[in-house]
Each structure stands twice: as C-alpha cells, then as structure tokens.
Amino acid sequence: MKIQQRVRFTKLGKIRFLSHRDLARIWERSLRRSGVQVAYSEGFSPRPRLSFGLALSTGHESLGEYLDIDLARDVDPLELPGIVNPSLPDGMVAQIACAIEPGIPSLQQAVISSTWRITLADVPVDELTEGLERVLGADELPIVVERKGNKITLDARPAILALTQDDVVLEAELASQPRSLRPAELLRAIDPNWGDGRVLRTHQWTLVDGARREPIPLGDLSSRGATPTPHAGARA
Amino acid sequence: MVDVWARLEPHLASVQKPARYIGCELCAEVPPPSPHRVGWLLVYPDTYEIGLPNQGLQILYEILNERPDARAERTYAPWTDLEEVLRRENIPLFSVDTHRSADEFDVLAFNLSAELVYTNVLNCIDLAGVPVRSRERRAVHPLIGAGGHATYNPEPLADFLDFVVLGDGEEVVGEINAAVAAWISGGRTARIDVLRALAGIEGVYVPALYEPRYLPDGCLEVTAPIDAAAPAVVEKRTIADLGEWPYPKQQIVPLTEVVHDRLNVEVFRGCTRGCRFCQAGMITRPVRERPADQVREMVQQGIRRTGYDEVALTSLSTADFSGIEDVVMSAMDDSVGCGNVSVSLPSLRVDAFTVGVAAQIQKARRTGLTFAPEAGSWRMRQVINKLITEEDLYAAVDSAFSQGWRRVKLYFLVGLPTETDEDTLGIVELASRCLQLAKEKGHNGSVTVSVGGFVPKAFTPFQWFGMNTEEELRRKVNLLRDAARHAKGVQLKWHDTRASLVEGLMSRGDRRLGPVIEHVWRAGGTFQEWSEHFRLDLWEAAMEAHGLDMDWYCHRHRTEHEVLPWDHLSAGLHKDFLWQDWRDSLDELGLEDCRWTPCYDCGACTGYSIEHVVASAVPPAGGSQGTGQNLLWGTEVPVVLGARKSSQVPV
C-alpha cells in the first residue's frame, strides 16, 4: 500500500529567485539529508516520487506551496516538518504535513485557484483604483498570453474571481482551471505600464463537495494543534 | 558593512538565472566580519554554474573559515546582463554569501583554471572598484592574488596580480593569511611592505618584485628579482600527505543547476603516467593517494551531509588508485544508510579492467562511456607517451558495448608534435574499427569522436613546441570531417580552433601581453571561453596595436637555451629532465610510470624531499596499464620500452 503525505511550505526571501525545477531538486536532497525514506520510481533511472502543485514563477514568493511525497517508510506527519526543516534553505519552511488517501486527485488537478498579494509600490494609488474599477466593470478582457510556446488570445475576465485593493497592495484570486491566469498577465491586462510588482501567493484552493478548501484541510490543522498559516482562518 | 542586496534585488527578476546570485546554499559556516579576521573573497572568474563545483576554491573556503583569524566568502563572474545592471546602477561586485561589497575584503583571490578567463579577471577587479593595474593600488585596496593551474605561467597577468600561489594551497593559505593579518594590525603601512612579506613565503610569487629584460631578437634575457625580499626562483608548494587534508568536509550544495552537480571526493592528487601534453600531470607530481579508509569516510559523511545521490571519485586517473575496486564497492555499500547512491569515475583509463569497474558501478542507466586515447596512431601515442595499444582500446570498447553501454565517446588531440596526416586520419580509423567490432558482435552502438587542438603548456616537455597554426588545425579537423563522412556511425565533434590560438598565446606568453589583455577587456571581450562571446578579431587587433606577433608567440619552436617566461618559477621539474623527455618524445620513446618503477629524478620528489604516497607497490590489474606491455598482477614493469633513435627536432 502506498504511503503518501502532503506538505505545505513557504518560499520567501532571497530564495524566491529559484525556479520550479530548482525546488524539486532541493526537496529531493533535503529529504535524503534528513533521512526521510522516499519511494523511488521504477525503471531505467529511478527518481524519488515527489509531485508538486502548480509551478510558482521564478521571482514570486509564497506562503502556501504544496508537495505530495510517496514514502517508502511512514513518518508521523506531525513530525515531518520538524525533521526536514533543518535541511531546507532559509525562506523555505515546511509548515504542516498530513497523510493523504492514495488515489485522490493530484495537486495539479485539484487546485482550482490561488490567492495572490501583489505590491505595486511604484504605481500611484489612484491609478490602481481606476484600473481595478475598469477591469471589474468589464464583461470581457481579451489578452494575448503565451502557453507552451504559442501566443494565444484569451478572455482574462472569467479567471478573475476576486480583486481588491488596500493602498498599493492588490489582492486577487485567479483561477487555474479551466483557463489559468498568472499575476503578471493580470497586471498587463489592467495596465501594461505597471510592471510586475512584487508577488506573493498566499493560498491555493481546491473544491471539496462544492466548498472551497485549502489542499491541506483546516480541520486537520486545528484538531492536531499545528500552527495555522497566517490568514488561513480568515478565509475558511 | 555594505550589503548590496537591497539595491540588487529589484533587478534580479530581469536577469537570466537569478538564482546564481542569491547564495543561500547549504555549506560551511562563514563567521561574521571582525577586525581580527582577514577577509577573503574567493573569486571564480567564470559563471556560477561552472565555478561553484570547483574543489580548489571550496577547500580554501573551508580551511580559511575554520581559522580564528580569517573569514572567506565566494563570488563568481556576473553574466553580461547583470554586469550591465551593476555598472548602470553603480553596484559593486559582491559576495554571494552575504552580499557584501567586494572592496570591503582584504584579499581577492582568483582561481585560475584556464587561460581564456583572463579578461574576466580584469573585469571582476574593475567591478570590485579596484584599479586593475597593481601598481596603481594603494594600501586601502584589497590585495589581488591568484592560484590554480594556469598560474604556472602567470606572466601575462603580472601587471594585474599582487601575488600568485604556485601549487597546493592548503598549507600556504594560512601563511599568507598570517602575513596579511600582521600587515593589517601594523596599521596597513605601504603596500610594498605586505608584498615583501608575501614574497618571503615559499610558493608565493610577487610579480612586481621582478623585472624581465629582453634581447634584441625579442627573446627574454632573464626575469630577475629587483628587490632583496624576492627569491631568484619561486618554488611550488606541495602537501606531502593528502590524508592530512580531508577537505571539503562540507561540500557546498547549490540550490540551482551547476556542472558536476554531485559529491566529489578527491582520491589522489598528482599523476606520473607522464603524458607529455598534460600540464596537470606534470605540475602536480608526485602521486599522493588518500588513505582508502578516509575515502570511504568522506563518501559516507559527504552523502549524509549533502543529500547527493551521486559521488564522483576524482583524480587525474582514478582507475590507478590502489584497490579502486574495494573502495568503489564499499562506497556503494548500503550501510552508508542512504541507499541508491551511484558512483562515477570521471577519468576512465582505456582498458577492459576499467570498464569492468565501471560496470560494477553503473548497474542501471548505461548510456555513455568516455575514453581518451588522445592520438590516432601508436607512433603518435609514443610521441605523447600515452601508451595505450589498439588492443587496449578495442578491448575496452568491446567490453563496454557487450555490457550494455550504447555510446562510446573518444577524446583526441590534433596538432601534436611530428603529427602527419596519417596520424590524424588514424583517429577516424580507430573509431570506425571500434564501431565495426561492436557490429560484428551484434552490438548496436555509436561512437563519438571529440577533437581538440593541442596547446603547449609551461612545465611540460612540449613547452618548446611551436603549436600548429589555426589554419593547420582547421585543415586537420576538415580532414577528419571528410573521413568521418565515409565512416558510417562515427560522429565528429571539435573545439573552436580559434579559441585554441588565444589559449596558446596566453599559455606561453610573457609580460608584454598584459596590455593586450587589458586592450581586449576594455574593448568588451569578456567571457572568452564562451563561444558566443569569443572575439578573435579583438585579440588580433590588440596584438597589432601593441606591435606583437601572434606567430612568434604561438607557432615558433623554442630552442634548448631560450629563456622561458616561467624560468624564475619552479614546478619542481628539472628543465633538463623536461628537455630530455622532449628529445625522447621526438625519438618516439615511451617512458614508464615512476610510481612502480625506478625514479628518473624529474625533481618533483627529489627536489622537495617528498615521495609518492601509494598504497600498492604494483600496478593495477588488467590491460596494458598504458605501459604498452601485457602485465598481470605483480609482474615487474620493464623500464625501457623502445629503442632510441637519433633525435630530430621537428620543423
């Protein structure tokens, strides 16, 4: 029987410049270093069985990244963060882990949207407000984006699930299914002159029985007494 | 302390591969800055991906950071896009460890592994905000030093370096640190004071304390000391026992992609196979093996500390390590506790025994094996003293294909002394014969031939040889391309022959090339080892502007009594030994490996009262061992391999 655990971790500070591929390599090595026994794939060149959620762009920070690990030997999920954290680089902290049922949808399939906090320190607040009003009032928002090397035009509006402003900070919930929209694309759709800002992913969301939930259920968090992530409670 | 991170960060999103500038790697601890510690910035003058794995730099980093009176950080050459940002925003070169500004360190120590990085050295000094010419620096500026294989002829960089280290750095770095510490605590008096102190340390060369004199024909008359503190000849440093230096203990684990991304454990230093083209083999003598138990321990601890799943046992020819099979097997032993560890031997000897060891290691994933016969004919291999028989090669390749490898890569040099077209074409013949053998046995494989132009280096028997012109090298490559077209299944790759020319210029150049390097650098010629940035036109223009002749430096045979630009430096090797070896080479006369046969008194041991540290008194099993003889375990190695013919200097 497969033993699988899901881990939530952060990507903050200098290490925000690591790529998605870098993260995978770091996790492989950190798990080995901390003695966690990971299951390997079969075949010619066996690799540790780790699967990540939706890639976070190089340069973006996150309070809520997820990783599913196939374990060769079980570990208490409550202890897993404490075991691997000393082996992770500064800014990457495993916050919580929980056992998951084999066969549940992968992170890539399950996550339907993410909440982003985008700081645009160089844009006047009024201009931000105007831009937001314009977008929220629009029925359609066609933009040209690149997907798998091809330029395509898509309507960004349906992917904007929520959009609010607090001073120079925007908070946006953007869909990743059926069509995904990235924070940089959202900004370009509002005003191409705004630049990329500083981007932080605060949450990822899945749909369970019609309700929006984080990939590690909050019930798990509180009942086990683990430290909840900032803001998790507010959105529950 | 000036931390440049806050100024740097906003720009990182717009440069390629920003992860190479963030540091944050798991590695040895860097102590905080303190007035009681000499601050070293170790600089690798190429990109992070190439420089990070450099073991020499990592060893010094750890040794310095363990000392109570030193601290060391690292930096690498910023890629051109970041350089643009640094210059535009007025941000200095910085350490990746703590993002401190480079000019806050007391010493900037460059690792020089290759000649094409010289313009990058100037660029890094300049980006650090330090005058590039050493005579323009004052007491407040960091000292600029260099070590590494290319420093055996540091003369082209003499104008830019304050001090140069010859040989193993493990011991001498502490002595340098002490001299610098004393100078700093004495109130940073005139720069000449610390330079004199450094010149008094064995293995340290201070170029400013010497002056070259030239003869009317342009040759050197002498490079002589002009200061009482400078010795007439600077000897290299050699650590007698590698076992006393089990470094790196905590190899740096990068967070982003680099070359050779694996645990590296150096199993021995030095090589006495005596390949005449190989500078590394000549300047690192004698052979010093690490005790097998220490190798095992370093592998086990290294795997545990780093989380790597691959370890490379490194040296110039790892299959020559005494008892290599045992060491390899125990390295892969599950008792390491990590499971799934793979071992690699980056430098395979050409014989079936070696392939056997490789087969034990690579249980899965047998994709490619690489061998370096270096020359296409037995005659040529005698000239270069790479005494591999065709049978060795065929046995190795046959063994590789029958044990499941599908690709064999063969390394060769063209432009070797006395080389004829027959020798050159022998390369493709060897390769097609390898392929044919494989086919006869029903194996399905491919053979790739990789060809480089030979560049003569200082302190080798070929230091007197005038290298082939670029046209000649290109002609030979074209010969091979034509021949390879008819040899189905043989793929040919070759290095840029123009880059070999500039490498040749720097390798045996003198101080008159300093202004040339500066000229090319000022004209924007950095990252010359990257083909997309290499600019032969800049080098040619600079040579012309300074009235210097590329031919004279690169393509001219030197005579026995010509004074060479590195004659005031010593790698231990007697010049008459090298000259005799050069004559022997022209006589197509092979020379035995002195690890297992009587000493030739080349000087590397005899001059420094040290000796080989080798666990086994007999050569390893299998194949011809590169001796040209068929040897079994324990048999004596004959000393003379060929008859002496009359010597002829090539024209």
Ligand code: SF4
């Ligand atoms: S001194 Fe003798 S034993 Fe030592 S490296 Fe030279 S030839 Fe070999």
